[in-house]
Amino acid sequence: MGTSWSAFAQGEKLMFDLRDLMKPHRIVLMLIFAAIVVWCAYTLRWDWIPTYAPLAIEGLWRTIWILIVTTVLGFFLAIPLGLAQAIGPWYLAAPAKVFCTIIRGTPLLLQIWLLYYGLGSLFPQIPWIRSSELWPYLRQAWPYAVLALTLSYAGYEGEVMRGAFSGVNKGQLEAANAFGMPRLTMFRRIWLPQAIRNVLPTLGGETILQLKATPLVATITVVEIYSVSSRVRADTFIVYEPLLLLAVFYMMIAGVITLLFRRFEQQVPGRATGK
Amino acid sequence: MEPLLELLGLAKSAELLSLSPPGWGGNLLRGLVNSLQIAFGAFGFGLVIGLFGAYGKLYGGVVIRDLLAIYTTVIRAVPELVLILILYYVGTDLVNKIAQAFGYGRVEISGVFAGIWVLGIVQGAYSTEVLRGAIQAIPQGQIEAARAFGMPSLMLMRRVTIPAMMSFAVPGLANLWLIATKDTALLAIVGFSELTLETRQAAASTRAYFTFFLAAGALYMMVTLFSGAAFNRIEKWARRGQPSLRGKN
Secondary structure, three states: OHHHHHHHHHHHHHHOOHHHHOOHHHHHHHHHHHHHHHHHHHHOOOOOHHHHHHHHHHHHHHHHHHHHHHHHHHHHHHHHHHHHHHHOOHHHHHHHHHHHHHHHHOOHHHHHHHHHHHHHHHHHHOHHHHOOOOHHHHOOOHHHHHHHHHHHHHHHHHHHHHHHHHHOOHHHHHHHHHOOOOHHHHHHHHHHHHHHHHOHHHHHHHHHHHHHHHHHHHHHOOOOHHHHHHHHHHHHOOOHHHHHHHHHHHHHHHHHHHHHHHHHHHOOOOOOOOO | OHHHHHHHHHHHHHHHHOOOOOOOHHHHHHHHHHHHHHHHHHHHHHHHHHHHHHHHHHHOOHHHHHHHHHHHHHHHHOOHHHHHHHHHHHHHHHHHHHHHHOOOOOOOOOHHHHHHHHHHHHHHHHHHHHHHHHHHHOOHHHHHHHHHOOOOHHHHHHHHHHHHHHHHHHHHHHHHHHHHHHHHHHHHHHOOOOHHHHHHHHHHHHOOHHHHHHHHHHHHHHHHHHHHHHHHHHHHHHOOOOOOOOOOO
């Protein structure tokens, strides 16, 4: 997926370059799209927006919050998973490999439902969990959503990081060793940063995939932006308008993620495209 | 006591998963067949779209190229779940409008066809990119040579472009096939009785959530592992005649 996503970023760069945008056929296309947008604004029903705006903003916030929390946590899980597969002994490498294969081999929806319905039906039967401090949280849906999405991101990223860790130039590590750098410092200051830099485009693509996975948590009653649109549809029987608006929201978030990762990529010394 | 309980627990699971009616195994297998049917159809439909899309992106005019760029960008930025809902409603509306125009009543659309239509359009965007990359990776001289011999463009596609790009496209297509099998699970939300929905229904009516979800996970894993092996063979076949980088064979 990584290569196709970096191709995507390049294509987008071409598309949004202002000089390229001012070609005659593109101006005509833009006028047609503007006309379609105006037509949508006038003929479709948008009167439900004021009623649902507060809920939608809350939902949007929760989508972004879930996305950020699960990518960060998932990434921290992915580092040991990648390391274990790249240099770990077999008793660490094998479980990490099995975990990544299972996560990548089964649908995320099934994983979410397994955790929510499975654990959710198991926990109430265990007395000490019910009396524990965590019980008020475990009764809600979002911990299961966060757990499932975190594990999923970790599974996919573990595979990416395996390649990233083994792709770092060996001479760099040997040089650090020769200077007597402690192993942890070497990992923190040389190995990890270079590994991350090598896979930044892939990570950007995977983060967008993670964004596209977030609406699945609506099926276990977490209220985020997708479930708000479902609610509008159920309440008012308006089908297309909320879905179209929803698609626009997701495209905007995906655009922001692309821009963010492009900023990160430009900070990589030696490969900066700004100069 | 402990192992005995575990044995009893497993016995209960086996009973729940048995193929004959008191067990739900038959339902799961029927769901799996539906899932695979939809995945096959969507993958094939996506390949057809992808082939045309790749040709359009590489050799089409400026307008076609821009429209295809919009298609692939939008499809890949919007969650599959949202696309499935939009395409599902658009598809049923369109079919019903056409049916009414010809004087028929409301038409019931089969879940398999709707799933293939919806997932196929999503797959098409990804396979456009995969096939475009693969076609670009073919040494330009091969296509030029075929043109120089006066090969008609359809024959050129059949005899030169497609065989030559296969080895570049197979890894990406394998990835897409796996995505297709897993995306069929999303159709559960629109109410198609594929594997994930059958599993949920079975789990909800027996309260044995772990048993059924783990069983379904195992079925999906089997599909994944089997397809991995199959695609390895296909890749070997597509690479036949090419020198191996490892030196041997």
